[in-house]
Each structure stands twice: as C-alpha cells, then as structure tokens.
Amino acid sequence: MKFSVGVGAFFGGLFSVLILMLIFRAFDGDATILFGAADGKSIDILSGIILPLVSTFAGAAAGSFFTYKFQVKNQRVEQENRDVALIRQAFLALQSQLFDLGGLKKSIVIPFASHKLRFLDMPSVLGHTGVTDRVNQDVSLPLIRHNNAEVLQKVIMAEMSYFNVIAIHRSYEALSAAYKQKLREGGVGLNDICSFKFKVSKVGGEIVAQLYVTGEGLIELLDSAILDVAEVLDELSGFYTKNYKSSENRMLVSKSIESAEDVFKKTIPPFFCDLNEMMDASGYEPQYFDPATNDPRPLRRLAKSDWADGGYKVR
Known part of the structure; x- marks a missing residue:
C-alpha cells in the first residue's frame, strides 16, 4: 500500500510537470502569454516555475498519503x-x-x-435436544491475529x-426408556417399592451395567x-x-450467577465406586x-474343582 502511494504521488507530480511543459511548448516559449508578464520584464524561475512545480508534486503526494491513511483507518x-x-x-453461543x-x-x-x-x-x-447456537469458526481469525491460539x-x-x-444424554435416555419398559413387562411399576436385586432380576444385568457406565459418565462429563x-x-x-478498548465495544462481561452456585460444584461421588462393586450388589450372575446341551448354567459352576461332577458328560 505504501509503495503504491509513493508511485501514485510520483506519477501525479510527473504528470503535472508534463502538462506544464506541453502548455509551454504550445505557446512556443512566449513567457508574456504564458505567465502574464505584459511589461516584458524577466520572469523569476524560482517563483514562476520551480515553486509551482514543487507545490504541485507535494500536493499530489500529500493527497495520496492522506487518502492512504484514511483508507487504512477505515479498513x-x-x-x-x-x-x-x-x-x-x-x-453468546x-x-x-x-x-x-x-x-x-x-x-x-x-x-x-x-x-x-x-x-x-x-x-x-x-x-431436550440442546440449543441451536453454535460458535462461528471464523472466530479463529481475531484470536490468531492477536496471538491467542x-x-x-x-x-x-x-x-x-x-x-x-x-x-451421551441421548444414549442414557434410550437406555433408561428400555430399562423402564422391561420393568413394566416384568410387572413392576415405576412407583413400586422393591429391592435393587429384584429389579435386576426383572431387567437383567446387562442393561443395568450399561446404565451405570452411561449415567455416571454423563454426570462426570456434565461437571x-x-x-x-x-x-x-x-x-x-x-x-x-x-484488545477492544473503545467504549462502544466494551460490552462483554462474564459474571458468575449466585443462584447457580450448585451447578458449578462437582457432583459427589457415586455410592458404588466402580462397575464391579455395583454388579456384585445387584445379585446378577452371568x-x-x-457346550453339549446348550443349557444355561450359572457361571460359578466353571470354578468347580471336580469337572467330572455336576452335569458334564464324560467322553
């Protein structure tokens, strides 16, 4: 931009000089007609020729410079x-x-x-589907420009x-709906009072395990x-x-809300510290x-010391 301003000023001044030279040649050097010296006196070269040329060139340069500064300020x-x-x-998003x-x-x-x-x-x-406000990815331009990557x-x-x-909340909702449906199918209402083990016996251990992992994961991620x-x-x-110090732009402030203090506190740990502890308390037995009959049997049978006893066929 600065280079183009200099070039513009140079050619503007040069163009002015050429115009004066052409006018001078058009009158064939008649200074009386050109400069109005009707009395025939000699013309001062400095005041009559050089100074007008310099002022013309300087005016063109100054005009170009201030135009450049104005454009830069607007940009x-x-x-x-x-x-x-x-x-x-x-x-706001x-x-x-x-x-x-x-x-x-x-x-x-x-x-x-x-x-x-x-x-x-x-x-x-x-x-609940979440808000539609999304961050415009072009926000990267001002942040990178100010070295805040x-x-x-x-x-x-x-x-x-x-x-x-x-x-994750959507996944939890789907699992929760399936869990409640299984309870109803097992004859257990949502307002009925029954033990944890009884509930697990109606819905199975798999869905309860998924609910534990997804539900506690949702709480942790939410915090x-x-x-x-x-x-x-x-x-x-x-x-x-x-970075934006003008009074009309200083309108962005982040303040904590006292009524929402509980929201910013980390949720207390769960009663069951991990999935294994929860499954032990559920009474669920895989x-x-x-292999011979495809009959279901408790998994603890695999831990028997006498493999020949307890329903295995000896070949």
Missing part, C-alpha cells in the same frame, strides 16, 4: 467491527450452551446426586464437550463441560476487554451355556 475500523461481532457471537448444561444438571443430577441408585433414578428431560483451542474443546454431553465452558467465557471476556 482497521471495519476489521475491528468484524472481529468484535465474531467474539460476541462466540461468547457458549453462554447459551452453558445455560443448557446448567439446566440439565439441575433437572437430572442435583436432585438425585445422593441416591444410591442415581444412575437408575435420573429422569428423562422430555423434548490457546484461547481458540479452548473455545473449540469447550463446544465439543457440550456436544459430547448432549450425545467437566460446565467448568470448561465457564472458564472459556472468562478468557474470552478478558481477551475482549484487552451364565454360560453348556
């Missing part, structure tokens, strides 16, 4: 406005996702966090955490996603305040199928 303002719009859009995560935790996790069988008790949120990576990872929560998105909002707010 800078336009670029900042685009950057501001992208940062605000990313902030992540904020919407955070509110959705907080609402999900309040509805299905917090009321049942202390239940021993919380992985079975968490209800379905009817119609780390913030950009956190923005991407925070939104991916939100997507993962929504996906992590909430903290990740909240941290990214703070960093975006700091980046915004640092079976194996006799």
